[in-house]
Amino acid sequence: MAETLHPAAPLEDFARRVFVAMGASQAVAATVAGHLVRANLSGHDSHGLIRIAQYVAEADRGELVPSATAAVVLDRGAVATIDAGHGFGHSATALAVEWAAERAVRFGVAAAAVRRANHIGRLGEYAELAAARGVIGIVTVGVVGAGGVTPFGGRGRYLGTNPWAIGVPAAGDPMVYDAATSALAEGKLRVARSRGATVPPGAIVDPTGRPTINPQEFYDGGALLPMGGAVAGHKGYGLALASALIGGLAMVDDEDPTTAGTASRPDGEDWLAGAFVIALDPEWFGGAERYRTTVARVLGGLRQQPPADGFEEILIPGDPERRSRERRAREGIPLADPVWSDLVEIGSRYGVVAPG
Numbered sequence: 001m002a003e004t005l006h007p008a009a010p011l012e013d014f015a016r017r018v019f020v021a022m023g024a025s026q027a028v029a030a031t032v033a034g035h036l037v038r039a040n041l042s043g044h045d046s047h048g049l050i051r052i053a054q055y056v057a058e059a060d061r062g063e064l065v066p067s068a069t070a071a072v073v074l075d076r077g078a079v080a081t082i083d084a085g086h087g088f089g090h091s092a093t094a095l096a097v098e099w100a101a102e103r104a105v106r107f108g109v110a111a112a113a114v115r116r117a118n119h120i121g122r123l124g125e126y127a128e129l130a131a132a133r134g135v136i137g138i139v140t141v142g143v144v145g146a147g148g149v150t151p152f153g154g155r156g157r158y159l160g161t162n163p164w165a166i167g168v169p170a171a172g173d174p175m176v177y178d179a180a181t182s183a184l185a186e187g188k189l190r191v192a193r194s195r196g197a198t199v200p201p202g203a204i205v206d207p208t209g210r211p212t213i214n215p216q217e218f219y220d221g222g223a224l225l226p227m228g229g230a231v232a233g234h235k236g237y238g239l240a241l242a243s244a245l246i247g248g249l250a251m252v253d254d255e256d257p258t259t260a261g262t263a264s265r266p267d268g269e270d271w272l273a274g275a276f277v278i279a280l281d282p283e284w285f286g287g288a289e290r291y292r293t294t295v296a297r298v299l300g301g302l303r304q305q306p307p308a309d310g311f312e313e314i315l316i317p318g319d320p321e322r323r324s325r326e327r328r329a330r331e332g333i334p335l336a337d338p339v340w341s342d343l344v345e346i347g348s349r350y351g352v353v354a355p356g
Helices: 008-022 026-041 049-060 089-107 124-132 186-194 215-219 229-250 288-303 319-331 337-350
Strands: 003-006 071-075 079-087 109-117 136-149 164-170 172-179 272-280 333-336
Touching: 003 008, 003 337, 008 026, 008 049, 008 337, 026 049, 026 089, 026 124, 026 319, 026 333, 049 186, 049 337, 079 089, 089 109, 089 124, 089 136, 089 272, 109 229, 124 136, 124 164, 124 172, 124 272, 136 229, 164 288, 172 288, 172 319, 186 215, 229 272, 333 337
Parallel strands: 079 109
Antiparallel strands: 003 333, 071 079, 109 272, 136 164, 136 272, 164 172
């Protein structure tokens, strides 16, 4: 499948203008557009501009309210609830991280739950944001009862891909871990399908529960498998379930049983969903500067470990994204032809000319 390279800045401006045309405020549109383009720059095309078509479709179905603005609706000092109002999850989760980071500086630790948010994008973005503020950030978003991942030992859809991200500040580049609890993130299937590619064995099953490498089989009713596969899939399954149960903390509402709203509630099914952010300030645990220096030494020691056969070096979580941002900032962002065609069509619909 052919691809073309595009500079980041015009793509970000295009996305921002599309979101404004959809009804988003300038601030929200800028946040979402910047998030998507940074995902592409970071090498995670699964969470980049390919998602615009998804957001347009969700808005058409009434699931996404582009004009919504996230707000803190419960503030108890070191604990908060952020209500996204069924709007873009990116700005709501960024607000949660900023709030938690500020309160962690005051109290040592803080936590914020995000409810009624749609897709929140690349989770590692929020771990990076926390680390840049000098705090440890732990972020998860999960859904159970309405996802595309089978529980360990099953074959039907029930869990989301339910990722976890952890950002740790250092005297230098931070450690940023970000991974789904499924064998692959669902967005990776979108990218593979857009490129006419297959996926690795052991990642998905078809609608009958049989192994397949064709990503279209997932969208025809198949399911993703939990991280760990046949041997250790119980680990990914357990982390996925924990993500949904923790993320669903802010969901319970006597007046609105669909408070979290990251997906439409299936009729008659139990369902939990939401995002959750924890921030810890190292200053409260012995000194921030000493901690960042220690973390930097540990990361430096890891990089000096001898690589195994077939590997050139030891990487730290976050290194691939940093290197991708440097490379793609120079060379451009690759977009598969079907993704570019979707963007052109969406731009035409909203009167926004796609950058040539």
